[in-house]
Amino acid sequence: MDHVGITVPDIDQATQFFEAAFDAELIYESKRLADEPDEGPKTERMLNLFPGTRVEAVRMMRLRYGPGLELFQMRGPEQHEPVRPSDYGLQHFAISVDDIDAAIAQFEAAGGTMFSRPTAFMFGSEVGEGNVFCYGRTPWGSVIEMLSYPSPMPYERDTPLRRWRP
Incomplete structure (x- = not known):
């Protein structure tokens, strides 16, 4: 297994939690909170998102042993x-x-x-x-x-x- 993807309501809180709880390390940010969100029909189709959902931030973390954790912060009309x-x-x-x-x-x-x-x-x-x-x-x-x-x-x-x- 390469990684587990987890959608979280607050990516900063989730990052801090995994760092504190399991000594996880942030490897990189695929999409920063300061970036424009990914949204629209193409993104919705590609990720099978509910229409109107925005991908606000994505981070890849590393557990000491085992798969990575890919954190997603998304906002949408149906969560x-x-x-x-x-x-x-x-x-x-x-x-x-x-x-x-x-x-x-x-x-x-x-x-x-x-x-x-x-x-x-x-x-x-x-x-x-x-x-x-x-x-x-x-x-x-x-x-x-x-x-x-x-x-x-x-x-x-x-x-x-x-x-x-x-």
Whole structure:
């Protein structure tokens, strides 16, 4: 995976959040807030935007391990709250961490809100000593999972294929 695209209401707030919560770094700005917005039928067709939506800013960030984060700030006549994990479509992305308690503290200090504390993996194919996960919400409502799995997972006995790990 190269990157995950996230539309946010305030690109400066989102940039600061990902820097503070996950030590992300801003690589470049594809479109600055000071630039004229991209809008019109061509942009709407190309990105499948609701008619009348303006692309105000775009930034590419880098997580220390894993894919990039492409942040979009858009304004349009029809925008919705972020999805819940029970809704259809992309619903969260996960960050692999070594110290989940420290990661939660950093996430909360940056303005995130946790749904729960670390819990043993739910599915038998993933259980193992110390294998835990938890979910939280960014200040604008996107869902992020944090997980740590220091122990082998039972699925590894049945296939040579492995989950990607940093």
